[in-house]
Amino acid sequence: MELSDRKKRILRAIVETYIATADPVGSKAVAERAGLDVSSATIRNEMADLTDLGLLEQPHTSAGRIPSPAGYRLYVNELMDQHQLTIQETERINQALNLKMEELDRVIDRAGKVLSQISDYPVFTMAQAKKRVTVKRFDLLMVEENAFIAVVMTDNSVVKNKLIRMPDSLSETQLQLLSAVLNNSFVGLTREEMEQALDKMESRTAPAAFELISLVVDFAVEVLAEQGQNKIHTAGITHLLEHPEYHSLDKAKPLMNYLAEEQEASKLPVALSGGKNMNILIGPENVSDALKDTSVVMASYDIGDNMRGVIGVVGPTRMDYAKVTARLSYFAESLTRMFGKEELPPGEGKEDKE
Amino acid sequence: MELSDRKKRILRAIVETYIATADPVGSKAVAERAGLDVSSATIRNEMADLTDLGLLEQPHTSAGRIPSPAGYRLYVNELMDQHQLTIQETERINQALNLKMEELDRVIDRAGKVLSQISDYPVFTMAQAKKRVTVKRFDLLMVEENAFIAVVMTDNSVVKNKLIRMPDSLSETQLQLLSAVLNNSFVGLTREEMEQALDKMESRTAPAAFELISLVVDFAVEVLAEQGQNKIHTAGITHLLEHPEYHSLDKAKPLMNYLAEEQEASKLPVALSGGKNMNILIGPENVSDALKDTSVVMASYDIGDNMRGVIGVVGPTRMDYAKVTARLSYFAESLTRMFGKEELPPGEGKEDKE
DNA sequence: TTTTAGCACTCATTCTCCCTGAGTGCTAAA
DNA sequence: TTTAGCACTCAGGGAGAATGAGTGCTAAAA
Numbered sequence: 001m002e003l004s005d006r007k008k009r010i011l012r013a014i015v016e017t018y019i020a021t022a023d024p025v026g027s028k029a030v031a032e033r034a035g036l037d038v039s040s041a042t043i044r045n046e047m048a049d050l051t052d053l054g055l056l057e058q059p060h061t062s063a064g065r066i067p068s069p070a071g072y073r074l075y076v077n078e079l080m081d082q083h084q085l086t087i088q089e090t091e092r093i094n095q096a097l098n099l100k101m102e103e104l105d106r107v108i109d110r111a112g113k114v115l116s117q118i119s120d121y122p123v124f125t126m127a128q129a130k131k132r133v134t135v136k137r138f139d140l141l142m143v144e145e146n147a148f149i150a151v152v153m154t155d156n157s158v159v160k161n162k163l164i165r166m167p168d169s170l171s172e173t174q175l176q177l178l179s180a181v182l183n184n185s186f187v188g189l190t191r192e193e194m195e196q197a198l199d200k201m202e203s204r205t206a207p208a209a210f211e212l213i214s215l216v217v218d219f220a221v222e223v224l225a226e227q228g229q230n231k232i233h234t235a236g237i238t239h240l241l242e243h244p245e246y247h248s249l250d251k252a253k254p255l256m257n258y259l260a261e262e263q264e265a266s267k268l269p270v271a272l273s274g275g276k277n278m279n280i281l282i283g284p285e286n287v288s289d290a291l292k293d294t295s296v297v298m299a300s301y302d303i304g305d306n307m308r309g310v311i312g313v314v315g316p317t318r319m320d321y322a323k324v325t326a327r328l329s330y331f332a333e334s335l336t337r338m339f340g341k342e343e344l345p346p347g348e349g350k351e352d353k354e
Numbered sequence: 355m356e357l358s359d360r361k362k363r364i365l366r367a368i369v370e371t372y373i374a375t376a377d378p379v380g381s382k383a384v385a386e387r388a389g390l391d392v393s394s395a396t397i398r399n400e401m402a403d404l405t406d407l408g409l410l411e412q413p414h415t416s417a418g419r420i421p422s423p424a425g426y427r428l429y430v431n432e433l434m435d436q437h438q439l440t441i442q443e444t445e446r447i448n449q450a451l452n453l454k455m456e457e458l459d460r461v462i463d464r465a466g467k468v469l470s471q472i473s474d475y476p477v478f479t480m481a482q483a484k485k486r487v488t489v490k491r492f493d494l495l496m497v498e499e500n501a502f503i504a505v506v507m508t509d510n511s512v513v514k515n516k517l518i519r520m521p522d523s524l525s526e527t528q529l530q531l532l533s534a535v536l537n538n539s540f541v542g543l544t545r546e547e548m549e550q551a552l553d554k555m556e557s558r559t560a561p562a563a564f565e566l567i568s569l570v571v572d573f574a575v576e577v578l579a580e581q582g583q584n585k586i587h588t589a590g591i592t593h594l595l596e597h598p599e600y601h602s603l604d605k606a607k608p609l610m611n612y613l614a615e616e617q618e619a620s621k622l623p624v625a626l627s628g629g630k631n632m633n634i635l636i637g638p639e640n641v642s643d644a645l646k647d648t649s650v651v652m653a654s655y656d657i658g659d660n661m662r663g664v665i666g667v668v669g670p671t672r673m674d675y676a677k678v679t680a681r682l683s684y685f686a687e688s689l690t691r692m693f694g695k696e697e698l699p700p701g702e703g704k705e706d707k708e
Numbered sequence: 709t710t711t712t713a714g715c716a717c718t719c720a721t722t723c724t725c726c727c728t729g730a731g732t733g734c735t736a737a738a
Numbered sequence: 739t740t741t742a743g744c745a746c747t748c749a750g751g752g753a754g755a756a757t758g759a760g761t762g763c764t765a766a767a768a
Contacts, residue, residue, distance in 0.1 A: 041742070042740055045733095060748065064731065149507070161505060238607065260590075380761085392712085395714090396711055413720090416760050419760095
């Protein structure tokens, strides 16, 4: 059944007042705010209905009402105005994102910090490869007699290098030979495939050569593994303490720990369904227990063709959804644009990587 | 004037009890703990003396005593037993530090986390170059017609690379020429010197060539700049909340923010004087206002020949100095050993770097 | 001279009790 | 269907009283 227009206006007034004040909202306050020109008694009747419908909750008998998760959900889905960013705000975001070309990791990390600052909530970020990553090519650079630098470039244009020391010395030609073997046998393979190929190779290769090969391949495997795994960064967890729901340490600590421990946070429900690139999880909609009274607003953005990033804002269920979604979506768009243009021309991949 | 033995024992008992309980310590408790076989009244007289000497403080008339900063200082300097690590603890530290070769940054970051876990206090870490850093060599690797990878190796064996895109295409020979120019003119220079050399070169080089050169040199300058600056990591700030002195948010927030903001934390008084490789700053001995009621225990360790790291524990003045110093010094020793052996054989530099 | 016992005093903390006021649900009238 | 009115509920706050840990001082004991 569809709610009456008046009920909607009342619900909306309650949600917005509660978001602003963090105090349960009474019928009188609603009567004034909703601009409905009816008495508080009428509002009370309507509020009783909304409570029956499960959209409002009463902390105790004689307090005002607060929105239930279902109430927030309805507000977010139907009632909420898209908050308009002010010019200053877009300015600030643009300016903040106008970084020098930097390591991808650092850009993402920095983006999280900036978003956290402008939203006053903690923010988590992560990037994940969309599809399988393979090595595109190997380069070996002689440094001294018994050490060389291995440079590995992946097909999403991440380039990493490592100094490798050898037991015995090696000539320039031998190094070139080694490089040829690597480029012939290990290019275009995923991590698992590389490991298999290495196993197979062991029996039919001279031990000394094999040792060198496996040193480089192990490194390549590490690089690929790193690409595959979702590195989560969090920023601004101390913002939590600014919100009254976390003024009690009992509430604040579990959540802060959850966010501070990267492994934990990696369980954040980052499943962004299908085509949508913005998602809101309200309170109990979160799977994790630590997030029970917490809402998560997240958006995804593209990093070139091969990677996708997720950036999300964490806060109390009483979160200013209108503002947060507006900022977040603008932010995500800017990031997509930025990675698309400067760093990752289609088919190229990102520019700087160690 | 030297304190009587009995006064020392009383002071020590008070400090240790207070460290354990966080409650002001009364004469009766001291009488029992100090094992002096005198009555509480005697203790009271002695405590009054210690208060006059400025070693103890009274939160209010009828509370027990707590140590003053001077009291802690005396305890730390003279009274404190070196806490012995249990086998389990050393095991745990060793195990935790037994990482795979990884990026220096990450090792340090990880070390901070581990120390934070075993000490239950927040930890900050940083690494700084001991002396001027220069570029040891350049390598350029062709990727495709109009893109190449620049690999820069510094004299502390940090190797970084970057994909550089060019406006025009370039032949393999031209790239080799470019590499030769770079290796001839920019090796062994510091950041400032490189910038100067680049300026000079501009007038007497073809614009197209100069553009390429400056792209690579700019990158090298970035790399050097990064080496020079002190990157501070902090770990485990949420541990603060476990200690009663930060149960009030008014106390916790400023310090947490201080630690969370890297720029702020970089003002941490990391001046480790001269030869000493362990330092304790108690309360007001800290310069920064945010650390007024906070103690910092820090130790330094060597990263090969060219770099030095600092790792420190931050906590309330009522900190278990004995335990913390024991763990920290073992930790710092382990780090020095680890970097010395596995990663940075003298004159070589560290192994893995992007 | 040092130590001890005793006693009056202080004061943060805790508990109880009461009051206040915001807000409710219900009823009866408009 | 809306409104006004009224009795009722209950969290929050404040005043006071009780509690008790701890002190300083004094006078006696060692």
